[in-house]
Amino acid sequence: MQISMILNGKKIMAEAEPDMMLLEFVRMQGCYSVKRGCETANCGLCTVFLDEKPVLSCSTLAVRADGRRVTTLEGLQEEAEEFGVFIANQGAEQCGFCNPGFMMNAIALFRENPYPSEEEIKEYLAGNLCRCSGYEGQLRGILAFLEYKKEMEQKGE
Amino acid sequence: MLTFRNYQKVASLEEAYELNQKRANKIIGGMLWMKMENRNIGTAIDLSGLGLDKIEETDDEFSIGCMVTLRELEIHSGLHQYTNGAMRECVRHIVGVQFRNVATIGGSIFGRFGFSDVLTMFMALDAYVELYKGGVVPIRTFARMERDNDILVRVIVKKTPMQVVYMSERYTKTDFPTIACAIAKNSDTVTAVIGARPYRAMCVADETGILKHGITEATARAFGSYVSEHVRTGSNMRGSREYRNHLIKVIVRRAVLRLGGKQNAD
Numbered sequence: 001m002q003i004s005m006i007l008n009g010k011k012i013m014a015e016a017e018p019d020m021m022l023l024e025f026v027r028m029q030g031c032y033s034v035k036r037g038c039e040t041a042n043c044g045l046c047t048v049f050l051d052e053k054p055v056l057s058c059s060t061l062a063v064r065a066d067g068r069r070v071t072t073l074e075g076l077q078e079e080a081e082e083f084g085v086f087i088a089n090q091g092a093e094q095c096g097f098c099n100p101g102f103m104m105n106a107i108a109l110f111r112e113n114p115y116p117s118e119e120e121i122k123e124y125l126a127g128n129l130c131r132c133s134g135y136e137g138q139l140r141g142i143l144a145f146l147e148y149k150k151e152m153e154q155k156g157e
Numbered sequence: 158m159l160t161f162r163n164y165q166k167v168a169s170l171e172e173a174y175e176l177n178q179k180r181a182n183k184i185i186g187g188m189l190w191m192k193m194e195n196r197n198i199g200t201a202i203d204l205s206g207l208g209l210d211k212i213e214e215t216d217d218e219f220s221i222g223c224m225v226t227l228r229e230l231e232i233h234s235g236l237h238q239y240t241n242g243a244m245r246e247c248v249r250h251i252v253g254v255q256f257r258n259v260a261t262i263g264g265s266i267f268g269r270f271g272f273s274d275v276l277t278m279f280m281a282l283d284a285y286v287e288l289y290k291g292g293v294v295p296i297r298t299f300a301r302m303e304r305d306n307d308i309l310v311r312v313i314v315k316k317t318p319m320q321v322v323y324m325s326e327r328y329t330k331t332d333f334p335t336i337a338c339a340i341a342k343n344s345d346t347v348t349a350v351i352g353a354r355p356y357r358a359m360c361v362a363d364e365t366g367i368l369k370h371g372i373t374e375a376t377a378r379a380f381g382s383y384v385s386e387h388v389r390t391g392s393n394m395r396g397s398r399e400y401r402n403h404l405i406k407v408i409v410r411r412a413v414l415r416l417g418g419k420q421n422a423d
Contacts, residue, residue: 001164018164018201041189042331047255053228054255059189063164064205105255126331127253 003066007031008075016062022048022055025062026072033073033100037129044128047101047108048072054108073100079107086145092137098130106142115146159191161198166206170289170308176202177306184308186223186264189256204263209310212236219314223263227251227275230262239316240282243323243339247278252331267309269300269357272333274325276300277352279312280360281321281339287311300357319343322412325353326404328395335395336404340412347416349384349409354391354401361387372417381410 004013007029016025023046026034037045039058046058049071073080080103093099102125109116109124116124121142122135130138161183167173176182181199185191188201209222214235221230227248230236236244251257251274265275266286276296284296289308296312321341325334337352347368352358363369367380390401 019159019161040193041256041259042252044253044255050258053258055258056255059187059192059256059259061164061185061188061201061203063166064203105253108254123249124254127255 001063003063005065005067006069008071018061018063020062021058022050022060022062022065022070023057025065026057026070031072031074035097035100037097037101042127042129043098043101044105045098045101047104047128049104049108052111054105073104076104076107083107083110083145086148087138087141090137090141090144092133092141093130094132098128098132102128102130102138115150118143159188159194159196159198161201163200164203165200166203168206170204170207170310173202173204173207174289174306174308176200177308184267186267187226187260188264189260190264190268190270204308209263217316219316221262221312221314223261223267223309223311225262226258227260227262227265228254228257230275231257236314239314240278240321240323243281243321244278247274247323247325247337247339250274250325250327250330250332250334262312263309266296266299266312267304269304271355271357272337272353273358274323274334274337274352277337277339277350277358278321278323279314280358281323281341281348281350282314282319283317283341283343285313285315287313297360300359317343320416322415324408324412324415326408333395336401336408338405338408338412340409340416342416347380347413349380349412351384351388351405351409353395354388355393355395356389356391359388368413372413374414377410377413377417378406380413381406381408384409 001016003016035045037043041056041059046056047054048057051068105128177184183198184202205224210224211222212225212233213220231245231248265273279296285293286296286299287293287310289310291307319341323339325337327334334353339350341348347363349361350358361384368376385402385405390398392398
């Protein structure tokens with residue numbers, strides 16, 4: 001089947017098998033930030049935005065994205081770069097494999113709730129598994145980023 | 158591995174119904190559970206083009222289309238207010254936000270899965286399901302029906318005066334529940350709905366009037382024991398029958414106390 005979508009701001013058209021998952025499809029389009037993890041809809045590594053909502057691309061049919069907007073980390077460079085510095089500063093990733101999915105979902109959280117509490121952060125990111133970090137570094141990174149954002153806003157920047 | 162030869166985004170429920178009469182074809186909701194199965198499907202029937210992804214609220218009821226996601230149930234202000242937060246509590250532990258943005262209420266309810274938090278909650282709300290051919294059926298009846306080739310179109314929640322509390326016990330956050338429990342109180346009685354027994358959820362009403370004269374520590378404990386005695390449980394990798402029987406006593410007592418206004422019942 002031929003499907004079209006806006007992938008990272010660009011309109012694309014490509015063939016997709018009826019049972020092809022969005023994960024496979026976006027990787028075929030060169031979006032290698034989207035990782036294949038558990039493939040059982042549990043780990044969050046394959047998170048992409050479908051019309052601005054974070055979804056698991058390992059469990060979403062590519063044909064269901066027909067005519068819609070799909071965003072991967074490649075399409076969020078600026079937002080991700082600013083936030084990513086705080087994650088790196090905390091040494092919050094070891095192998096880094098979970099990081100793209102984690103960044104995507106964290107960005108979805110900030111868009112929905114710009115200043116979440118610690119509890120809200122933990123709840124929103126519960127579907128992103130990391131086998132290296134124990135999550136503490138990631139949490140510290142997020143809190144430091146939120147503090148920075150607040151300071152910038154107060155300064156009017 | 159799940160494979161299918163064709164995909165059809167249908168233009169009407171009739172088209173979906175006709176396709177669904179073939180054994181090889183299947184209606185797909187969020188497709189999360191179905192994807193775990195090892196099967197070959199002829200045509201995957203997609204209802205996502207039928208506008209069934211909305212929650213409509215009137216003065217009398219909530220009408221929830223089968224393609225509404227669990228995340229939409231979680232953040233809907235009307236449902237949140239009507240259930241005093243119990244709707245959010247019932248879905249917020251299900252894997253993660255990304256999962257709940259994909260999983261649909263239709264898939265959760267039609268599957269009548271034993272582990273279902275969603276079925277447990279909607280049974281406590283005494284909801285109805287609208288089937289394309291079967292008409293409107295109480296969800297408590299639907300939960301006992303065998304699977305057929307009809308289509309679950311909507312779930313309807315009547316706005317009757319009631320209180321509901323939802324609690325579950327899980328080994329870890331985001332895991333399946335070992336026991337799911339919703340307690341509902343209306344003008345007539347208190348009903349406990351127990352899911353993840355591990356079988357499909359079932360209701361136990363306070364038929365002997367244990368809570369008739371009010372909720373106290375003693376009556377809540379007695380109701381917990383009563384429910385535990387009247388629910389058939391089983392064993393699986395998450396817990397033994399005996400463990401579940403014990404959990405039911407504890408979780409029902411805590412939920413009833415919370416229903417009675419004790420916020421830190423646990």
